[in-house]
Structure formats: structure tokens, C-alpha cells
Amino acid sequence: MHYAAPTLTMGGKFFTMALGLLAFAAVVAVILLLAALAERRGGRRRVAWLFILPTVTLLVVGLIYPALRTMLRSLYNAAGTSFIGLDNYLTIFQSDDQLLVLRNTVLWVLVTPFVATAVGLLYAILVDGARGESIAKAMIFLPMAISFVGASIIWKFIYEYRQEGVPQIGLLNQVIVWLGGTPSQFLVGTPWNTFFLIVVMIWIQAGFAMTILSASIKAIPGEIVEAARLDGVGAVQMFRFVTLPSIRPSVVVVLTTIAIGCLKVFDIIRTMTGGAFGTSVVANEFYSQSFSAGNQGLGAALAVLLFVLVIPIVIYNIRQMRASESQR
Amino acid sequence: MTTTDIRTAQTTKTRPIASAAATAGGHLSSRWASLAAVVLAVAWTIPTFGLLITSIRPEAEIKSSGWWTFFTNPSFSLENYQAVLGGRGSDNISPSFVNSLVITVPAVLAPLLLAALAAYAFAWMDFRGRNVLFVAIFALQVVPIQVTLIPLLTLYVDLGISGTYWAVWLSHTMFALPLAVFLLHNFMREIPRELIEAARVDGAGHVTIFFRLMLPMLTPAIAAFGIYQFLWVWNDLLVALTFAGSSKNVAPMTVALFNLTGTRGSSWHLLSAGAFVSIIVPVIVFVALQRYFVRGLLAGSVKG
Numbered sequence: 001m002h003y004a005a006p007t008l009t010m011g012g013k014f015f016t017m018a019l020g021l022l023a024f025a026a027v028v029a030v031i032l033l034l035a036a037l038a039e040r041r042g043g044r045r046r047v048a049w050l051f052i053l054p055t056v057t058l059l060v061v062g063l064i065y066p067a068l069r070t071m072l073r074s075l076y077n078a079a080g081t082s083f084i085g086l087d088n089y090l091t092i093f094q095s096d097d098q099l100l101v102l103r104n105t106v107l108w109v110l111v112t113p114f115v116a117t118a119v120g121l122l123y124a125i126l127v128d129g130a131r132g133e134s135i136a137k138a139m140i141f142l143p144m145a146i147s148f149v150g151a152s153i154i155w156k157f158i159y160e161y162r163q164e165g166v167p168q169i170g171l172l173n174q175v176i177v178w179l180g181g182t183p184s185q186f187l188v189g190t191p192w193n194t195f196f197l198i199v200v201m202i203w204i205q206a207g208f209a210m211t212i213l214s215a216s217i218k219a220i221p222g223e224i225v226e227a228a229r230l231d232g233v234g235a236v237q238m239f240r241f242v243t244l245p246s247i248r249p250s251v252v253v254v255l256t257t258i259a260i261g262c263l264k265v266f267d268i269i270r271t272m273t274g275g276a277f278g279t280s281v282v283a284n285e286f287y288s289q290s291f292s293a294g295n296q297g298l299g300a301a302l303a304v305l306l307f308v309l310v311i312p313i314v315i316y317n318i319r320q321m322r323a324s325e326s327q328r
Numbered sequence: 329m330t331t332t333d334i335r336t337a338q339t340t341k342t343r344p345i346a347s348a349a350a351t352a353g354g355h356l357s358s359r360w361a362s363l364a365a366v367v368l369a370v371a372w373t374i375p376t377f378g379l380l381i382t383s384i385r386p387e388a389e390i391k392s393s394g395w396w397t398f399f400t401n402p403s404f405s406l407e408n409y410q411a412v413l414g415g416r417g418s419d420n421i422s423p424s425f426v427n428s429l430v431i432t433v434p435a436v437l438a439p440l441l442l443a444a445l446a447a448y449a450f451a452w453m454d455f456r457g458r459n460v461l462f463v464a465i466f467a468l469q470v471v472p473i474q475v476t477l478i479p480l481l482t483l484y485v486d487l488g489i490s491g492t493y494w495a496v497w498l499s500h501t502m503f504a505l506p507l508a509v510f511l512l513h514n515f516m517r518e519i520p521r522e523l524i525e526a527a528r529v530d531g532a533g534h535v536t537i538f539f540r541l542m543l544p545m546l547t548p549a550i551a552a553f554g555i556y557q558f559l560w561v562w563n564d565l566l567v568a569l570t571f572a573g574s575s576k577n578v579a580p581m582t583v584a585l586f587n588l589t590g591t592r593g594s595s596w597h598l599l600s601a602g603a604f605v606s607i608i609v610p611v612i613v614f615v616a617l618q619r620y621f622v623r624g625l626l627a628g629s630v631k632g
Contacts, residue, residue, distance in 0.1 A: 062502025
């Protein structure tokens with residue numbers, strides 16, 4: 001399917017990049033030229049259409065058309081030769097393998113947002129106004145700069161297993177040994193291996209939660225807090241009755257955004273276990289079915305399922321974002 | 329509709345009543361709070377730190393003892409980095425570093441410029457169907473890229489560009505457009521109408537206004553989205569794997585590392601050094617431009 005191109009030297013690669021940038025600049029230049037001409041002729045509307053033309057074209061070609069094709073493809077069998085209606089969707093909800101995939105996906109979507117948000121919120125409160133706040137926040141935020149693949153390697157190393165009696169090289173097993181236990185293969189034992197994978201996502205997303213919630217907390221009007229203090233409100237009550245209600249829309253935005261990210265999570269699972277040992281989720285299974293198992297019908301159905309699952313969460317997310325903006 | 333960014337800037341500039349959170353978090357004895365924060369920060373940093381230490385230890389040491397013994401029994405070596413950056417054979421991932429660079433730069437610039445044009449039209453020009461179209465573009469953020477991959481791959485194969493940079497550039501550009509248009513549109517609407525009007529009165533057309541007025545004023549927005557997109561593309565695995573996965577000429581570092589975990593899954597000496605080489609660029613970008621990245625994040629948290 002992919003042809004083997006001749007080996008490019010580094011110079012060749014940068015030349016190709018320059019070529020790409022030039023081609024793109026040429027397209028933009030043509031658009032602008034036509035727009036300038038149209039404007040002189042008084043064609044205001046034409047200018048507008050010219051400006052949005054590249055974007056609309058790319059979106060139709062790159063998002064709308066493929067999405068429609070995939071939806072259609074999901075109604076056909078593995079080879080794409082016969083129409084089987086909703087059979088692929090039935091498989092997703094009836095076959096044992098696929099039900100396991102669904103179960104894992106639900107675990108990811110339920111556990112990760114709450115734990116990551118809790119950690120992020122706690123940390124945001126702890127360091128708010130402290131000296132060295134930006135450095136402190138940067139340390140939690142740093143995993144967001146690391147690719148999922150990089151994070152997966154880091155954590156795979158932590159989970160590394162050596163037999164009992166042999167020196168451990170994975171941190172987690174070493175801690176367990178220091179505490180008197182026996183080392184275990186965290187990525188193999190179901191169903192806990194999914195949780196060990198989830199830890200990686202929590203590690204990454206806590207920084208995101210912390211950033212958004214920290215900004216949100218700082219936006220709480222000082223008067224409200226002062227008034228509550230004057231009323232003699234304690235720490236926990238302050239949190240429950242002042243802080244949390246004020247930042248609620250942001251909390252929901254964070255929860256839903258992380259949930260959407262978890263629905264799409266692919267890199268972590270693919271890198272750490274390849275989806276084996278019962279760890280696969282919908283996004284990973286889509287890839288496996290489409291490319292490894294050659295069942296593009298089922299793969300397409302999984303992709304459409306992903307789409308359908310994401311929609312309500314995004315709508316809710318956007319509503320909450322609007323609410324949080326208007327509040328501030 | 330005020331942008332999240334302006335709000336954030338305002339609130340971080342005016343930190344009057346000390347911090348609401350310090351009082352909202354309540355009367356936590358600040359010593360306990362500091363301790364808890366330190367514990368969390370250390371816990372969050374240890375995983376990366378462990379891999380960093382591992383990458384500068386000799387292979388034999390890595391296989392026989394934990395990285396924490398480095399401090400009691402240091403044994404330092406750069407051979408892992410040499411293997412990963414300069415060695416011969418498939419362990420050398422420096423070609424994929426170049427690929428990452430070549431893939432990322434256009435994939436950041438292209439959607440930025442195209443989205444800026446479109447956002448300008450939506451913000452400042454009047455045409456039929458403007459609102460409907462804008463909502464439609466905004467709504468496209470919902471589409472997960474999984475539903476687009478296979479048909480796009482077929483398209484690229486038919487066009488003969490599968491496995492080349494072009495396939496990856498186009499894909500990243502297309503996927504980034506909905507969010508980019510939305511973000512830039514938000515920022516553009518903050519620009520005072522009077523400035524535009526004044527320029528119009530001076531006889532400037534849309535094209536001139538766009539280049540001379542808009543783009544310079546949009547620099548913070550462009551920086552915010554630019555960095556966000558840079559990190560997204562540099563760290564992406566799925567798009568690169570699908571459209572360029574089997575082409576060593578084009579595959580970026582994420583794919584190279586991914587393959588390394590498959591073929592040399594226990595070669596931690598290579599994986600650690602390789603992972604760090606791939607991490608160092610985004611971390612530098614992130615650390616240097618953190619403020620802009622955070623702004624981008626705050627303004628566009630829908631992307632997920």
C-alpha cells in the first residue's frame with residue numbers, strides 16, 4: 001500500500017519542506033491576489049468567499065467526506081464486498097472480545113477525569129499564592145509536553161519486572177520489594193493492568209486540570225471569599241460552599257475534556273501493551289481491526305461509535321465553557 | 329463574548345485580595361500545604377527523572393541494577409546517546425528527528441495562515457450564510473480523527489502521496505482547522521472595530537488590513553495556537569503511523585520510538601536515550617513559551 005521512496009538525505013528532507021512551504025505560500029498568494037482583484041471590482045462577497053475557500057475545501061475533503069465514507073463503510077463486511085447493515089455494531093455489543101474493549105473504555109472515561117481533576121485541583125489550591133508557584137506548577141504541567149509515547153516508555157520502565165530475588169530495575173516493583181512484597185507484572189495481570197495504564201493518563205492530565213482550575217480559582221472574586229471569612233467559615237467549608245460552586249463550570253470543562261481525551265486514547269495502550277492482555281480500548285481496537293485484522297467494516301463501526309460517544313460530551317463541554325466564560 | 333485569554337490576563341495581573349484560593353483553600357497550616365505540594369511535585373517528577381538517569385548509565389548497569397543506585401554507585405556514560413544519535417543501523421533515530429522537524433513546521437504554519445484568513449472573513453466581513461458556516465466549522469471539532477483515517481489513506485494512495493510528507497502535512501492541517509478558526513476568530517473579535525474602520529477610511533482593502541493590521545495584532549493568539557499545535561503535531565503518533573508509518577524517510581520520532589518499543593522492548597539503554605531525545609525539543613519549547621501555551625490551552629480546551 002505504501003511505496004518505498006528512495007532514501008532522502010537530510011538536505012533532501014529540508015528541501016522538500018521548503019518545497020511544501022513554497023507550494024502552500026503559492027496557494028495563499030493566489031487567493032490573496034484574486035481577493036485583491038475582486039475587491040477592486042467591488043466584489044466584497046467574493047473576497048469573503050476567497051478567504052474561506054481553502055479552509056472550507058480542506059474541511060470538506062479532510063473531515064466531512066471521510067467521515068461520511070466511514071459511516072457507510074461500517075455497514076459493510078470486513079472485505080467491503082457485501083452490505084451487512086448493523087451487524088458490525090451488533091458485534092461490538094455482543095462479542096466477548098469487544099465487550100471487554102467497551103468495559104475498558106468505560107473504565108478509562110470514568111476513572112481518569114475524576115482522579116486527574118482531583119489531583120490538579122488539590123495541587124492548584126496548595127500552591128496558589130505560594131512562593132515559587134510557577135515552578136511548582138510547571139513540574140506538574142511538564143508531562144503534558146511529553147508525547148504519549150514518551151510517557152508510555154517512562155512508565156513502562158517503572159512497571160518493569162524482574163523475578164523475585166533478582167535486583168529490580170522497575171521503581172514500582174522495587175518499592176514493593178522494599179515493603180516486603182513480591183514483584184509482579186503490572187501490565188499483564190487483568191483487570192488491574194488497565195488501571196496501571198490509566199495512571200499514565202492521570203499523570204499527564206493532572207497538569208491540564210491544574211492549569212485550568214488554577215486560573216479559575218484565581219478568578220473567584222475576592223469579596224466573596226472575604227465575606228465568607230468574616231462569617232467565620234473554616235477551610236473545608238470554604239472549599240465546599242465558596243470555592244467549588246464558583247469553579248464548577250471549569251471543573252466540568254476539565255472533566256469532560258479529559259473524558260474526551262480518554263475516549264480517543266491510543267498511543268498509551270498501543271505502546272505499553274499493544275492492546276494485549278485485555279487492555280484494548282475502542283480507539284486502539286479501531287486501529288487493530290482496520291490495519292492488523294483487516295476488518296475495516298468493524299473498524300469503521302468502532303470509529304463511528306467513538307464519534308457517537310464523543311458528541312454529547314463535547315456539547316456538554318461547550319455549554320459549560322460558555323457558562324464559565326460568562327461567569328468570569 | 330469575551331475570550332478566556334483576556335480574562336486570565338486580567339485576573340493574573342490584578343492579584344489584589346492576595347489569592348482567593350489561599351483563603352478559599354482555607355486555613356491549611358501552610359507548612360502541611362507546602363509539604364503536600366512538595367510530595368506531589370516530587371512524585372510527578374520522579375518518573376521522568378528516573379528515565380533521565382537511566383539514559384546516562386551504561387547498558388550493563390541498567391540491566392543489573394535500578395537507576396536509584398546511581399547515587400550510591402555512580403557509573404556515567406553517554407554511549408546510549410551515541411548509539412541513538414550517531415550509531416549505524418536501525419538504532420539511530422536521528423533521521424526521524426529531522427522528520428519530526430520537517431513534519432511539524434509546515435503543519436503549524438499552514439493551518440495558522442489558512443485559519444487566520446478564514447477567521448478574518450468570519451469576524452469582519454459580511455456575507456450570506458456566515459453564521460451557519462461558522463457554527464458548522466466550529467462543530468467539526470467534534471469529529472474524531474479515527475473516522476477520517478481510512479478514507480483519507482485511500483485518497484492519498486490514489487493521489488500517490490501516501491507515505492510522503494505531503495500526506496502528513498495535509499492531514500494535520502485539515503484536523504487543526506476547526507479549532508484554529510475558532511480560536512483566531514475569538515481573538516480577532518477583540519480587536520476594536522474603530523481600528524479597522526480607520527484603516528478602511530484610509531482606503532485600505534481587506535487584504536492590506538489583514539496583513540498590516542490583523543496579523544501583527546494577533547501575535548499572542550498566533551503564538552498560543554502555534555505552540556499548542558507544535559506540541560500536538562510533534563507528539564502525535566496516530567496520524568504519523570497511519571500515513572507515514574512504513575516509510576522510514578518520513579516517520580517522525582514518535583513512530584521511531586514506538587517501533588523501538590516493539591522490536592527492542594527491553595533495551596532500556598536505547599529507549600531511555602531515544603525517549604529523551606524526543607522529549608527535549610517539546611520541553612524546551614514548552615518551558616520557554618509556557619505562558620503562551622497555557623493561553624492556548626485555556627482558550628481551546630475542547631480539543632481534548
